[in-house]
Amino acid sequence: MCGIVGYVGKRQAAPILIDGLYQLEYRGYDSVGIAVSDGNSLEIVKKTGRVREIEGARGLRGTLGIGHTRWATHGGINVENAHPHTYQRITLVHNGIIENAQKLKQDLLQRGEIFSSETDSEVIAHLIADAYRGDLLSAVMESCARLDGSYALVVFCEDEPRKLVCARMRSPLVVGTGKGGAVVASDLSAVAEKDATLYSLNDGEFAQLSETEIDFYRSSGDKINKFPIAFDLEEGNSDLKGYRHYMRKEIDEIPDVLRLSRQKFDENFRNSDFCKVLCQTEYIHIIACGTAYHSGLCAKTAIERICRIPVEVHVASEFRDSDPILQSGTLVIAISQSGETADTIAAVRLAKRKGAYIAAVVNVKYSSLTRLADTVLYTQAGREVAVAATKSFNAQLMTLYSFAEALAAVKGRRAPSLNGFERKALRTISLSESVQSWVPYFVGAKSAYFIGRGEDMCTALEGSLKLKEISYLPSEGYAAGELKHGTLALIEPYTPVVAIVTRREIAQKTMNAVHEAYSRGATIFLVTCFEEYCGMDEVKASVLIPKCPPVFSPVLSAIPLQLLAYYTSVARGNDPDKPRNLAKSVTVE
Ligand code: AGP
Numbered sequence: 172m173c174g175i176v177g178y179v180g181k182r183q184a185a186p187i188l189i190d191g192l193y194q195l196e197y198r199g200y201d202s203v204g205i206a207v208s209d210g211n212s213l214e215i216v217k218k219t220g221r222v223r224e225i226e227g228a229r230g231l232r233g234t235l236g237i238g239h240t241r242w243a244t245h246g247g248i249n250v251e252n253a254h255p256h257t258y259q260r261i262t263l264v265h266n267g268i269i270e271n272a273q274k275l276k277q278d279l280l281q282r283g284e285i286f287s288s289e290t291d292s293e294v295i296a297h298l299i300a301d302a303y304r305g306d307l308l309s310a311v312m313e314s315c316a317r318l319d320g321s322y323a324l325v326v327f328c329e330d331e332p333r334k335l336v337c338a339r340m341r342s343p344l345v346v347g348t349g350k351g352g353a354v355v356a357s358d359l360s361a362v363a364e365k366d367a368t369l370y371s372l373n374d375g376e377f378a379q380l381s382e383t384e385i386d387f388y389r390s391s392g393d394k395i396n397k398f399p400i401a402f403d404l405e406e407g408n409s410d411l412k413g414y415r416h417y418m419r420k421e422i423d424e425i426p427d428v429l430r431l432s433r434q435k436f437d438e439n440f441r442n443s444d445f446c447k448v449l450c451q452t453e454y455i456h457i458i459a460c461g462t463a464y465h466s467g468l469c470a471k472t473a474i475e476r477i478c479r480i481p482v483e484v485h486v487a488s489e490f491r492d493s494d495p496i497l498q499s500g501t502l503v504i505a506i507s508q509s510g511e512t513a514d515t516i517a518a519v520r521l522a523k524r525k526g527a528y529i530a531a532v533v534n535v536k537y538s539s540l541t542r543l544a545d546t547v548l549y550t551q552a553g554r555e556v557a558v559a560a561t562k563s564f565n566a567q568l569m570t571l572y573s574f575a576e577a578l579a580a581v582k583g584r585r586a587p588s589l590n591g592f593e594r595k596a597l598r599t600i601s602l603s604e605s606v607q608s609w610v611p612y613f614v615g616a617k618s619a620y621f622i623g624r625g626e627d628m629c630t631a632l633e634g635s636l637k638l639k640e641i642s643y644l645p646s647e648g649y650a651a652g653e654l655k656h657g658t659l660a661l662i663e664p665y666t667p668v669v670a671i672v673t674r675r676e677i678a679q680k681t682m683n684a685v686h687e688a689y690s691r692g693a694t695i696f697l698v699t700c701f702e703e704y705c706g707m708d709e710v711k712a713s714v715l716i717p718k719c720p721p722v723f724s725p726v727l728s729a730i731p732l733q734l735l736a737y738y739t740s741v742a743r744g745n746d747p748d749k750p751r752n753l754a755k756s757v758t759v760e
Contacts, residue, residue: 172342172511172758173254173266174198174240176361177325177335180352180382184208184236185229187350191361192222192240197556197748197755198266198357199242202253206262207233210332213262217253221749234352234382235333237325239264242754245272246289256288258296260329261303261310265292266357267321267342268759275317291320299326308379311336312390315377321513321759323372325355335380339372342758343511343539346370346378346385347399353380358535359402360554370397371537400537418557418641418737418747425565425730426596431551432566433589436573445546448528449581453500455482456527458490458518460757462560462636463506463532463567468629469725470504470571476722477586478578487514488760491521503527506571508555508563509756510538517760519543532570534563548574557748558755559641561733564633565596568726587720595717595727603714603731606738612667612694612711613739619644620658620688621732622651623671624681630671630698630725634732641740641747651684664692669732672699673716673724685709698731700724 174195178187188205203225204217214231218224222240239254245268246252254264269275272291279297280286286293298314299307307328315322315338323342325335337346337355346355349367355378356362362369370387372378376395377388387395414420440446455474457467464486471482485495487505491514497503503522507515510533519529519540531544534552541547550566569592576586613619619638621631628650635648649658651670662668668688672678678701689695689709697704697713705713714731716724740747 172198172754172756173242174357174361175238175264175266175323175325176357177237177337177355177380178350178352179235179333179335179380180350182234182351184233185231188236188238189222189225189229191356192238194360195357196222196240197558199240199754200749201243201248202241202250203239204253204255205231205236205238206255206327207231207236208327208329208332209233213329215255215257215262217250217255219248219250219253235327235335237262237264237327237335244268244759245291251288252290254292256290256293256296258293259300261296261300261326263292263296263299263324263326265295266323266758267340269294269318269322270320271318295322295324303328307331307334307336308377308388311338312377312392315340316390323357333381337372337378337380339376340374341513341516344372346372346380348385352382353385355380363402368399369402371400373542402536416557416737416748418559418561421555421557421562422730422733422737423600424553425562425600426593428552428562428566429569429596429726430593432569433573435549435551436570439548440577443546445530446581448502448546449578451500452480452502452578454498455480455502455504456495456497456522457482457484457504457506458487458515458522459506460487460512460514462564462633463508465629465633465636466564466567466571467504467506468632469568469626470575472626472629473572473575473722474578477575478582478584480578480582485518487512487518491518495522495525497522497525497527501527502530504530504532505540505544506532506567507540508534508552508560510535510540511756511758513758513760516540516543532567534566558750558753559637559736559747564729565726572723572726587722589723592719592723592726595719596730599716599727599730602716603734605712605714606731606735609696609712609735610738610742612665613638613642613644613735614742616644616665616667618661619646619667619669620662621646621648621669621671622654622681622684624651624677625674626722626725627671627673627681627728630728630732633729634669634735637733637736638739640753641736641745641750642743643745643751644739651681654684655687659687659691662688662691662693666693667696668693669696669698671728672697672701672704673728674721675701678704698728
């Protein structure tokens with residue numbers, strides 16, 4: 172996905188755009204650009220790389236402008252494909268994917284129109300220019316009617332130099348007043364400020380912004396009234412507070428996040444009629460991607476063990492193309508930190524069409540998923556800037572475990588205690604600093620393996636994803652019992668293998684897999700709550716985490732793995748906050 176920003180008002184636009192793009196950079200950072208107009212001329216600066224590459228454009232003169240930080244989808248990473256895109260008198264920035272772009276482009280090429288990029292976004296600029304007959308809003312509406320796919324657009328026309336027109340279809344867009352004029356951005360972080368009045372555009376809606384006015388429209392051209400969104404300034408802002416990277420800071424925030432997430436769940440649950448839904452719940456389907464999928468797997472082990480309700484966990488991109496069987500009495504839980512992941516949203520739309528009740532576990536307020544769900548169980552992770560999910564994962568677990576506890580109560584069963592995790596997490600973070608001594612065994616490794624059984628296997632999957640996505644080290648999370656059925660062939664001398672062991676009754680079986688790997692030369696690392704295993708000859712190093720109910724142990728056992736990934740990434744010279752090829756939320760399919 173990409174980050175887009177726009178401004179029209181009394182102040183110089185360039186600094187507002189660039190500062191806004193820094194806040195949106197976590198959404199994509201392959202290339203960056205701004206276009207600024209002083210009413211007579213339009214200046215465009217575009218570069219590959221991070222927002223800092225256009226600091227030289229901060230002095231551009233003009234009180235209207237648009238900006239974009241890109242995560243490449245159609246077209247490689249180069250200046251030509253960077254936004255803003257211009258055709259004739261039209262300039263725009265776009266976040267999303269236009270699925271019929273090639274067909275549209277072929278028609279335009281046959282009419283002799285020349286393109287300067289490979290992007291689908293430039294096609295939109297051509298459509299609007301061709302449709303323009305003196306009214307930008309009408310031209311944008313007419314063009315959007317021809318688009319299949321997703322878009323958040325901010326469009327400028329040199330013949331109407333004091334206006335911006337915005338359009339939204341399945342890519343988020345916030346518009347409002349602020350900074351002495353009107354603002355638009357992909358999310359609150361770029362525009363939230365004390366005196367701002369901000370609105371969230373819904374799918375199929377348009378907005379026309381000028382220095383003094385904001386008007387909202389449906390695609391029919393009818394004007395609509397919208398209510399502003401309430402936002403918490405604290406949530407929108409996030410500075411490093413002396414840390415070297417957001418990821419390390421966000422891991423330190425986990426104890427607070429666990430306390431707040433459990434507290435918020437209790438408050439919400441008591442005040443909602445969600446309890447009635449749980450009384451009728453006989454089956455649960457969980458839908459998510461990436462780390463959120465792993466928290467769904469952890470939730471499955473907890474819900475099935477505690478509540479004896481069958482749970483299926485689906486990768487959203489697979490679920491959305493399937494023809495799922497959702498019996499009556501089915502509850503669908505969609506998990507998403509951003510609430511904007513396109514695959515998860517598409518999967519939820521499918522489940523809704525099949526009549527399922529949707530509960531969403533979401534971190535970002537007012538995100539698209541919150542508007543689709545019947546009930547929202549907000550995690551309280553606060554803004555998570557690092558692309559690699561850490562505190563939001565632990566927050567999802569605490570919210571899902573609280574849900575399991577509530578469901579158990581409704582079903583007349585008892586869950587193990589969820590108390591004391593804030594303190595246990597604080598201690599685990601401190602104990603996990605020792606993983607820095609593990610890093611030399613990972614930095615130069617060809618590959619790494621994470622193994623566990625039951626909930627420990629779910630944690631192993633998450634530990635492996637963390638290491639892969641920020642250190643770029645090939646890694647695999649695996650069921651410990653499966654290792655001997657093939658993957659063991661990949662174990663060579665010094666291959667690092669991390670075993671997670673938190674459930675007494677299956678601990679020895681995981682240790683059997685450890686012995687099998689060790690006897691083939693692997694270097695063994697342990698995350699466990701059983702001290703007796705830490706001193707074994709086979710174990711190079713270990714983190715002894717505080718004891719807790721095994722079914723909830725991923726809340727703690729993930730922490731040393733998060734820190735291992737972080738320190739390995741830094742040791743390999745990477746930026747753990749903005750890993751290559753990735754973005755914080757994938758709003759494209
Ligand atoms: C996690 O570290 C990744 N950044 C990624 O897998 C992420 O969890 C996934 O894209 C889902 O995002 P969401 O929770 O915002 O839906």
